[in-house]
Amino acid sequence: MMRDEGAASETTITFRGRGLGLRRGARIVVLVCPLCSQRNGSRGAERGVCEWCAYVPSPKDAELVVAA
Ligand SMILES: [Zn+2]
Structure with missing residues (x-):
């Protein structure tokens, strides 16, 4: 998977599978x-x-959301 992991990047997360957030x-x-x-x-x-x-x-x- 090609992905920019730079400091400015945002990652969609959940909190133990609930809610929604960004890292x-x-x-x-x-x-x-x-x-x-x-x-x-x-x-x-x-x-x-x-x-x-x-x-x-x-x-x-914080858990990463894996895009389906
Ligand atoms: Zn609350």
């Missing part, structure tokens, strides 16, 4: 919270915290 270098962006299933606000997403329930993902929970 951007060392940062984790929370798009949909795996705990409360709410769509996160852009401010919280960029900070890597759910604006609804204050969930902060552990890097251990």
